[in-house]
Structures are given as structure tokens and as C-alpha cells.
Amino acid sequence: MTKYAVFAHFSGDATPLQKEMMGEWLKDRRNVELYFEWLDEWEKMHLQFQPDTAEALAKISEKLQDPADAEVVLPVVPTLHFWKRRGFLWAAACLFLVGIGAFMGRDILTYGRYETAFGEQSKFLLADGTEVVLNANSRLKVPRWGFGKSTRHVYLEGEAEFSVRHTVDHQYFKVHNADNSLITVLGTEFVVYTRAKQTSVVLNKGKVELSSPGSEQALTMSPGDRATIETSGEIVVEKLSKQQLAQHSAWKEHRFVFDDTPLREVAVKIHELFGVEVKIKDKGLAARTATGSFPAKNAEELLTIMSYMYNFEIQKTDDKVILIPNP
Amino acid sequence: MQNKTLNQGFAEKSFVQAEADNDREADSAAIDKEFFIRKVFETDVKKGYDLLFCHYYSSLCSHAVRYVYSREVAEDIVSEVFLAFWKKAVHTHITTSFRAYLFMSVRNKCLTYLKWELKNEMVEELPDATLVSMHLQPDTLIEFDELYLRIVKIVDGLPPQNQKVFLMSRFSGMSYQEIADKLQISRKAVEAHISRALTELRKALDGLN
Numbered sequence: 121m122t123k124y125a126v127f128a129h130f131s132g133d134a135t136p137l138q139k140e141m142m143g144e145w146l147k148d149r150r151n152v153e154l155y156f157e158w159l160d161e162w163e164k165m166h167l168q169f170q171p172d173t174a175e176a177l178a179k180i181s182e183k184l185q186d187p188a189d190a191e192v193v194l195p196v197v198p199t200l201h202f203w204k205r206r207g208f209l210w211a212a213a214c215l216f217l218v219g220i221g222a223f224m225g226r227d228i229l230t231y232g233r234y235e236t237a238f239g240e241q242s243k244f245l246l247a248d249g250t251e252v253v254l255n256a257n258s259r260l261k262v263p264r265w266g267f268g269k270s271t272r273h274v275y276l277e278g279e280a281e282f283s284v285r286h287t288v289d290h291q292y293f294k295v296h297n298a299d300n301s302l303i304t305v306l307g308t309e310f311v312v313y314t315r316a317k318q319t320s321v322v323l324n325k326g327k328v329e330l331s332s333p334g335s336e337q338a339l340t341m342s343p344g345d346r347a348t349i350e351t352s353g354e355i356v357v358e359k360l361s362k363q364q365l366a367q368h369s370a371w372k373e374h375r376f377v378f379d380d381t382p383l384r385e386v387a388v389k390i391h392e393l394f395g396v397e398v399k400i401k402d403k404g405l406a407a408r409t410a411t412g413s414f415p416a417k418n419a420e421e422l423l424t425i426m427s428y429m430y431n432f433e434i435q436k437t438d439d440k441v442i443l444i445p446n447p
Numbered sequence: 448m449q450n451k452t453l454n455q456g457f458a459e460k461s462f463v464q465a466e467a468d469n470d471r472e473a474d475s476a477a478i479d480k481e482f483f484i485r486k487v488f489e490t491d492v493k494k495g496y497d498l499l500f501c502h503y504y505s506s507l508c509s510h511a512v513r514y515v516y517s518r519e520v521a522e523d524i525v526s527e528v529f530l531a532f533w534k535k536a537v538h539t540h541i542t543t544s545f546r547a548y549l550f551m552s553v554r555n556k557c558l559t560y561l562k563w564e565l566k567n568e569m570v571e572e573l574p575d576a577t578l579v580s581m582h583l584q585p586d587t588l589i590e591f592d593e594l595y596l597r598i599v600k601i602v603d604g605l606p607p608q609n610q611k612v613f614l615m616s617r618f619s620g621m622s623y624q625e626i627a628d629k630l631q632i633s634r635k636a637v638e639a640h641i642s643r644a645l646t647e648l649r650k651a652l653d654g655l656n
Contacts (some may be wrong), residue, residue: 129592130592132596132599132600139589142589143481143586143589146588146589152543152547152588153543153544153546153547156544156546156547156550156551157480157511157544157546159510159550160503160506160550163506163507163509163510164505164506164509166509166510167506168508168509168512168513169503169509169512169518169618170505171504171505171508171518171521171522172524173500173501173504173505175501176500176522176525176526177497177501177504180500180529180530181497181524183530183532184533298583361584405525420490421491424490424491434490
């Protein structure tokens, strides 16, 4: 079929024989694509009216930004979810859990887990009303059957913000970090970052006590403090400005705030949060520092914005991303 | 009016045919005319989306209006298709060209709309065009072509006054009363014209499932 014949068909001028031919011609999948390409071309040549594309795009973009539509879907908590199923699944789940429980010291039976995958965030309430926002690639372990009578213990690996609910009986809330350090609080707001390399606690409001196996004395933090636990176990405290304080909660709004941060460290951050390995072979580029607030929901968005500002190319391979400086 | 533009198109027959030969060579590369848009999707989804929207919005609206004969409805249908495209992140699992997906989705929605407007039938929408290549079957494609051609013919064949009233109500956003005032006829007459046009249009859908 020639384009001319197909155009004739679109305008209703095809003969029955041509129609027959058209049917045959369309049996080839590639011709179907060609059919739509020509349909688009034909429509553009014979527009029935001229819509305002710019206005329509503005309208639809507004709709896309509607928080009701754009809301991040909270990841389902796998183990807690088990209990919501019914019937034989219930029985199967019980058997399975008991089996595993016996095997793993009943850890799974006694603790519920909240987990976020790379690039995901999750916000939830604990049994006592404490609010937790869990950043990407993080795990929080809480007693499955509610907190005990004396203390509330949770175990964190990753990054999270806690708004701890003060109880009537002044029950302590304790966060056990990845490096075995411990945060003890009554009722307050703070952000904890605890991964393989480092643990740090930023206090927004109230009072917390931080203890680590490597330091003899527990440290009492006041609002605006950031405490970092060194690999030696020693605790270092510094006072943060209001601006710096806000930076530590920026991740909740899917923003990344950097302050003279070398791209090398940015790469580490991306790996932690999104699971994407970022390689920078060029030493000059790795040492280049980034400053500013970057809105991004995934590694790609973040890197794209930064590539414009810091003048580098992004090269993707199967399992990693390589940054190359532009000449 | 439409036929006039069509004829102009045919006047360029030799030019079009020469081009067609080139295109036949590029046959297998047909999808790759969207190569650039796909590339942008890879680096920036929103940018790719905007580009896609600007590229196809007007031709999709023009196509939709052949079925639904209302500018507003046509634009709504096309916007809905784009909204669904975004929500379902269609670019991540599409197996056809964007163009084929968009045109197919618009056609499906137009058909659903027509059945609802003319037959008062609430039909389930056809499944997503990305999932079923079945809907790209030759018969289905040609049936859709014939449907809009039938509709155009019916509107074209309406008595002049009848057609005028119908188009005024569909395209200028005028109320029945406003049309009645402008044409100096009664409101009842306007209603009669519209209902007659709709009765005729209903025939276009006869024989369709």
C-alpha cells in the first residue's frame, strides 16, 4: 500500500478492492505501526479544529501535581501484612512462622518489621502513637505484640525521623542503632541516621540521651544538636544552625540538601538510598563539591539536575552509572 | 469544508507518493521515528511526557472529534488518555509505538463515549491498548475507520438547518435558548433538530457490538 492509498482510505475514498488490500496489508505488524504513523500525519494535514495544546498541557500538569494523585504509595510491610490474609493462608502463615521462629530464635514472632526498598519512604504510627518516617533502604524492628510495661524498644538500621509520644507513665522510648549505640527519650522529635559507616542523631525538640558501647558516659543532647558516633565509639557533638537543622529533614520532602558536599559523597548517598552504584573515575570530578537543595524522587532525577549544574555526562551500564566530566 | 482540504491533499499526489516510497524503505524503522521522545523519557520522564503531549495532542483531538463531534468532549477524552498514560507509567511497559497506543486508546474511549451518549449503554471500557495487541487487528482498525467515516457522512447528510443547529450546539458551546434566539426559531424546534441529528447518528452505531 502506498501512503497515497492509505490516505484515500482515511478520507473515505477507497474502493472496496482497496479496502480488501488494506486488510491484507495490515496483517503485517510493522504495517500497523506505519498505519498509525500515517494516520497521525493525515490528521495533522486535515486538522478538524486547532486545540490550544499549551493550555491543555498546563491543565494536565496541574492535575499530575495534585497531591491526591501524586502521593507516594506506601510500601506494604511484608511480615505484618501476612496476618491480614484469611483462611488457609492464615494457617500456612502460622506454620511457616512457627517453623522459622524456632529456627531463628523466635525473632520473627516477637518482632514486626517495617522496611523500605531503595527509593521508597514510609510513614506510620507505632502502637503507642509514636510517629515514624522511614527513609529509603531502611529497616525498623518493633515488638509485634505492642510495647511492654516498662520500656519501648525499637531497632533501627538506616534513616528515620521519630516523633515520640509522651506516655502518662513517662515510659522511656529506646532506639537501638546499628552500631549498638542507644538513644533514650521521653517525648520528642529527632532524626537518626544509622548505617554501616556512621551513626548520627539530630535533635529537633526535647531531650534525648545517647549512649554507645565505646564511650563511658552517656551524652545528653539539647535541641539543635547533632551527635555523631565515630567508629571508635566516641561521641562528637556539634551545634547546628536552623538551616543545617532543616537539611536533616529534607529527605522527607524528597529533597536533597548538600553543603559543600563532594560528588564522591553524593554518590555514596545515592547508593544508600536508591541502590544505584555511581562511579566517578575522574578525581577532579569526584572532589567537585555540590551546594544547594535538589528536589528528586529517584537517582535519575537527582543526577540529571546535577549533571546540568556540575557539567558532567551520565553513562549508564547494566548495574551502575558512571559520571564523566564534560571537556 | 473538510472535503476541500482533502482535495488539496490529493493535489500533492505526486509529492506524497515520492515520499511514500522513501517511507516504505524505512518500514521497519517506523517505530523509531519516536526515537527522540523515547530517549528523553529515559533521562527525564516529565520532559518526555510533555514532549509526547505537544507532539500528538492536536492530531489526537482532531481524530477524536470525528467520532464524538464535540470539541470539548474530544479534548477531554484525549486528556484522559494522557492522564492514564502518566498514572500507569505506560512508557515503562509499552510494546507498540507511543503513537499506536495513544490513537488506539483515544479510539476505544470515543467508542465507549458514543455508546453511552447514543445508546445509553454503560459499556466496560476495552482493555488497555498496551496489554492486548489483539486490538491492533486489521479488522478492528478498519472498523474504527469506517465508524468515523459513517459519522462524518451522516452529519454531512443532515438537512442544512438541522446540521447548522447540531454543529452550533456541539461546537460553539451555545445553549438551546441562545441558538433559538440567534436563528429566530423556537426552543422546541432546536430540541427537535438536535434529537433528529442524534437519531441519525444512532444509526452509525447499529451493527456494532
